Amino acid sequence: MWDACPIELARPQKCAISEDRDKLYMDFAAPLVSEDLTLVEADPFQLMVRNGNQTCTIKYTDPSNAILSKENACVFAVNLEQHVESDLILSPTRGCKVLANRNETNLFSLSHCEKHQPHEESHFVQIKPHNKQCHTYCPESNLTFEGVNGKCPNDVWVMPMNTNFKINDVQFNGSRISIVHQETLDHVGSMKANMHLQSSVNWISLMYEINRSQPDFKPLPPFELHDYTHYVSYSFCVVVITALSLIICIVGKKLNNLPQSD
Incomplete structure (x- = not known):
């Protein structure tokens, strides 16, 4: 059975005797042990x-x-x-x-x-x-x-x-x-x-x-966007869009050149 208040952990606090001196009152403080x-x-x-x-x-x-x-x-x-x-x-x-x-x-x-x-x-x-x-x-x-x-x-x-x-x-x-x-x-x-x-x-x-912790450790510099980076990114997007347009045009011409069936 779980003992939530073990007597061996109790500590005396104070004591008193009754007026007729036939009783002794003692106060103890004891911790409650949590089962949880x-x-x-x-x-x-x-x-x-x-x-x-x-x-x-x-x-x-x-x-x-x-x-x-x-x-x-x-x-x-x-x-x-x-x-x-x-x-x-x-x-x-x-x-x-x-x-x-x-x-x-x-x-x-x-x-x-x-x-x-x-x-x-x-x-x-x-x-x-x-x-x-x-x-x-x-x-x-x-x-x-x-x-x-x-x-x-x-x-x-x-x-x-x-x-x-x-x-x-x-x-x-x-x-x-x-x-x-x-x-x-x-x-x-x-x-x-x-x-x-x-x-x-x-x-x-x-x-x-x-x-x-190594002596030769060098942290990577912070990544920043500069005008040149924006220019390169913009140029790359223009090149990709132009290439896609050319592919669409070539495919369209090939479809137009196909013989039409009656």
């Missing part, structure tokens, strides 16, 4: 992007945690600075985000770029166990899986947690992992938060940011 709101925390990957002889690090920069409202189907971005495991969070009353516009969303941004170094891809290998699965990111690294050698995908891929595989020179024995405690996960809530925040990479904006 759920706190979720982001566990993002650090991404790698190659740009010429530069290797750039891409980091997640948007809400580190958020409150999901089941009733209103929206997300509050709260960004608590410290870990929220034992903190008491006040329920927000406004700022609930509806479904984000993917074209305007940019949850990942450029951290820094460095000159390409040998074997630097090993610094980007990340494995995150979640719900009896391993979410793995290892771009451009060597992967050995079930005796087959190949390259890691450039995006995050998933395999069962008890799988044995090898990335570069590091062997991962999933069959030896023992789970001491498995927290109950709300997968639907997590999917809702991802859908609302649109936690994907806006590559157009991101690649522009990467190119702009």
